[in-house]
Amino acid sequence: MIKVESLKKSFGDLEVLKEISVEIKPQEVVVVIGPSGSGKSTFLRCLNLLESITGGKVMIKDQDLTAKGTNINQVRTNVGMVFQQFNLFPHKTVLQNIMLSPMKVRKWQRKQAEEKGLELLRKVGLYEKAHVYPDSLSGGQKQRVAIARALAMEPEIMLFDEPTSALDPEMVGEVLEVMKDLAKEGMTMVVVTHEMGFAKEVGDRVLFMDGGYIVEENAPIALFENPQQERTKAFLSKVL
Amino acid sequence: MGVFSIEIVREYLPFFLKGAMVTVGASLAGILIGSILGLFMGIGRISKSWWIRYPFIWYINAFRGTPLFVQILLIHFGLIPLMMESVNPLVSLIVTLSLNATAYIAEIFRAGIQSIDRGQMEAARSLGMTHVQAMRHVILPQAFKRMIPPLGNEFIVLLKDSSLGAIIAAPELMYWGRAAQGQYYRVWEPYLTVAIIYLILTLSLTYLLNYIERRLDTA
Numbered sequence: 001m002i003k004v005e006s007l008k009k010s011f012g013d014l015e016v017l018k019e020i021s022v023e024i025k026p027q028e029v030v031v032v033i034g035p036s037g038s039g040k041s042t043f044l045r046c047l048n049l050l051e052s053i054t055g056g057k058v059m060i061k062d063q064d065l066t067a068k069g070t071n072i073n074q075v076r077t078n079v080g081m082v083f084q085q086f087n088l089f090p091h092k093t094v095l096q097n098i099m100l101s102p103m104k105v106r107k108w109q110r111k112q113a114e115e116k117g118l119e120l121l122r123k124v125g126l127y128e129k130a131h132v133y134p135d136s137l138s139g140g141q142k143q144r145v146a147i148a149r150a151l152a153m154e155p156e157i158m159l160f161d162e163p164t165s166a167l168d169p170e171m172v173g174e175v176l177e178v179m180k181d182l183a184k185e186g187m188t189m190v191v192v193t194h195e196m197g198f199a200k201e202v203g204d205r206v207l208f209m210d211g212g213y214i215v216e217e218n219a220p221i222a223l224f225e226n227p228q229q230e231r232t233k234a235f236l237s238k239v240l
Numbered sequence: 241m242g243v244f245s246i247e248i249v250r251e252y253l254p255f256f257l258k259g260a261m262v263t264v265g266a267s268l269a270g271i272l273i274g275s276i277l278g279l280f281m282g283i284g285r286i287s288k289s290w291w292i293r294y295p296f297i298w299y300i301n302a303f304r305g306t307p308l309f310v311q312i313l314l315i316h317f318g319l320i321p322l323m324m325e326s327v328n329p330l331v332s333l334i335v336t337l338s339l340n341a342t343a344y345i346a347e348i349f350r351a352g353i354q355s356i357d358r359g360q361m362e363a364a365r366s367l368g369m370t371h372v373q374a375m376r377h378v379i380l381p382q383a384f385k386r387m388i389p390p391l392g393n394e395f396i397v398l399l400k401d402s403s404l405g406a407i408i409a410a411p412e413l414m415y416w417g418r419a420a421q422g423q424y425y426r427v428w429e430p431y432l433t434v435a436i437i438y439l440i441l442t443l444s445l446t447y448l449l450n451y452i453e454r455r456l457d458t459a
Contacts, residue, residue, distance in 0.1 A: 050362050077368035087363035091381050100377060101367035146363075153367060 001026045001061060001157060001188050002047060008055035009042055016042045018212035020056070026156075027186040031199040031220070034209035035235060040192045043209065044159050047190065048079045060157065077105060080150030084162040086142040088134040088149070094121065095130040098149045106153065113152070120148035124178050140171030144178055151182075158182065160191040196240060200224060208232045248429040252420045259413035260437050262330065266412060267399040269334045274341025274398075275391070281342055282349025283375070296346065303343035308401050312336045316408040333405035333412070341398055348390045352383035385456055392449035396442050403438070413437060 002024040009017040016039045024030050032040045045051040046058055049065050049072050058065045060075050089097050098117035102108045108116075121127045124144040134142055143163055150158060160179065164172040176198050183189055183202045193199065199206050203220045208229075216223065216232045224240065227233045285296045303311065316332035324331075356379050364374035403414035413434055420430035 048366055050366060073365075073368050073370055076366055079366075081363075081366035083359060083363060085357075085359050087357075087359035089360065089363070089378055089382075091385075101364075101369060104373050104377060105368040150367070 001028070002190070003059040003062075004047075004056070005059075006056035007043070007046060007053060007058060009039070009046055009051060010054045016212055017046070017054075020212075020214055022207065022214060022217070024188065024190065026188055028204045029183045029187075029189045029191065029202055030205050030207060031203035032190065032192045032207045032209060033194070033196070033199065033235075033239075034207075034215075038209040039212045040209045041161050044161050044190060044192050047157075047159055048076050048081055050081070073105070077153045078155050078157060080153060080155035080158045082143065082146050082150055082158065082160045082163045084165050086134075086139070086146045086166070088142055088146055090134055093131050093133055094126065094137070094145050097134065097145060098152045101149070102152050116152055117148070120151050121145075123151075123181075124148045125174075138171060139167045140174045143167065143171075143175045147175075147178055147182075157188045157190070160189065160193065162192050162194070164193065164195055194239065196224065208235065210235070245424075245426065245429055248420060248424055248426060249433050252416060252430065252433070255416040255419070256413060256433060256437060259411060259416040260441065262410070263399065263402050263412040263414075263438075264441065266330065266334050266337060266405065266410070267395065267402050270337030270341045270398050270402070271345075271391075271395050273334075273338035274345045274394075277338070277342040278345025279349055281346035282353065285346055285350050286353065300343045300346055303340050304347075308336070308340055309404050309407070311340060312404050312408055315339070329405065329408045329410040330412075332408055333402065333410040337398055337402055340401075341394060344394050344397075345391065348387050348394065349383070351390070352387040353379055355386055356382050388449070388453055388456065392445070392453075395449075396445055399441060399445065400438060 002022075004020055004022045007017055007020040008015070020039075020043055032043065034040045042051055046053050047060070049058070053066060060079060063070055063075060065072060065075060089100065092100065095114065095117045098120060099110070099113040102113040102116060103110065118127065118130060121130055124147060126141060126144055126148070129137065129141065129145075134145065137145065147163075163179070164175050167175065172195070176195065179189070179191070179198070180202050191198070191203075200220045205217060206220045206223045207214050208216045208223065208227075208231075210231050216227060216229045223232070224236060227236055281296050281299065284292050285300065287293045312333065315336045316327065316329060320327050320332050320335065360378055360382065361374055364378040365371070369377070402412055405412045406414040406418050409415060417430045417434035421427065424430075
């Protein structure tokens with residue numbers, strides 16, 4: 001589903017991703033952990049080319065993102081993304097947030113987009129909030145709307161960039177619940193998070209990143225209980 | 241100087257009012273044309289391609305860095321005669337106000353666009369929107385709301401600056417003020433009346449803009 005080969009990314013002189021290669025299978029849930037500055041968010045953002053890449057290759061469903069003929073907007077419709085800061089559109093209602101892209105990008109009729117939007121709001125438990133503005137929602141509600149908005153494009157892959165890091169602790173659960181449901185339905189997911197419980201429960205595989213490399217990867221239980229690398233041990237001893 | 245002669249004011253009032261209409265019309269034309277051109281220039285001004293960016297930056301530098309007075313003279317006596325056979329001072333005034341406003345409004349648009357959190361653009365792009373779609377449906381509607389106060393400010397400045405049209409005999413408000421002054425060699429009657437009319441215009445505009453701002457704030 002996703003294939004990353006020798007991915008490199010620099011910001012000016014700063015080399016953030018040094019050499020990343022990884023392959024993610026359909027329906028797999030991959031959790032990326034690591035200290036801040038390790039490049040995990042940058043890695044995620046390279047998967048839909050929100051960051052331009054400096055070297056190497058990213059393939060989504062055998063489509064090379066940086067190849068000449070690739071329509072990146074087309075690829076992105078198949079790769080949903082959820083941000084730490086939600087990034088809902090404040091000038092649109094919850095439902096309009098969700099309908100905008102299907103109507104403008106997929107050229108759906110209003111009715112179809114509205115039905116899809118309401119269906120998704122029901123799914124994330126916010127049906128009754130359809131016509132309010134994001135301003136009046138709590139953080140957890142905002143993030144669930146953001147997930148619904150990404151799902152409206154019917155993507156096969158979902159990227160989560162620290163989706164619960166900006167939330168009050170009591171709201172983390174409701175967002176993780178929605179993500180768990182998605183995982184159960186077979187969504188291919190790449191999740192950058194500090195929620196080790198989520199990684200253990202839902203993750204098929206955990207990647208530990210540090211200093212621009214994937215230092216270690218394994219099944220969650222194996223990685224958490226029996227880390228092989230010193231850096232992984234040091235990190236886990238601080239967060240577990 | 242003698243006493244304030246209301247007779248002079250009364251005689252010239254129809255001309256002052258006609259001039260005020262021209263002032264409002266020319267400023268309105270300037271702000272409208274300036275907004276349209278300024279939008280493109282403001283977006284071009286932050287383009288990633290230097291060959292788009294630089295001409296716009298220099299246009300803005302030139303028009304913000306030289307006096308409007310000089311611009312009016314250059315355009316009326318230099319540029320317009322090169323392009324048109326008959327020279328109309330009102331046309332020259334509107335052209336100058338438009339070109340001048342474009343530079344300032346471009347900066348207002350640029351600042352408005354750049355004040356929107358970049359997460360908004362990223363969210364829109366991540367949903368598959370093109371850069372243009374994201375601008376049109378996500379960035380600009382939010383930026384526009386923030387641009388109303390500085391745009392209103394620019395409108396007021398433009399309205400007052402249109403008085404420089406008097407120097408090329410564009411028949412706006414100040415032109416008639418000078419005409420009255422020239423006929424009677426009086427200072428207070430024409431210039432004070434003209435000043436009060438300008439004040440009424442700008443205060444009305446301020447009031448209108450505050451109203452629009454409040455309306456948009458609650459939306």
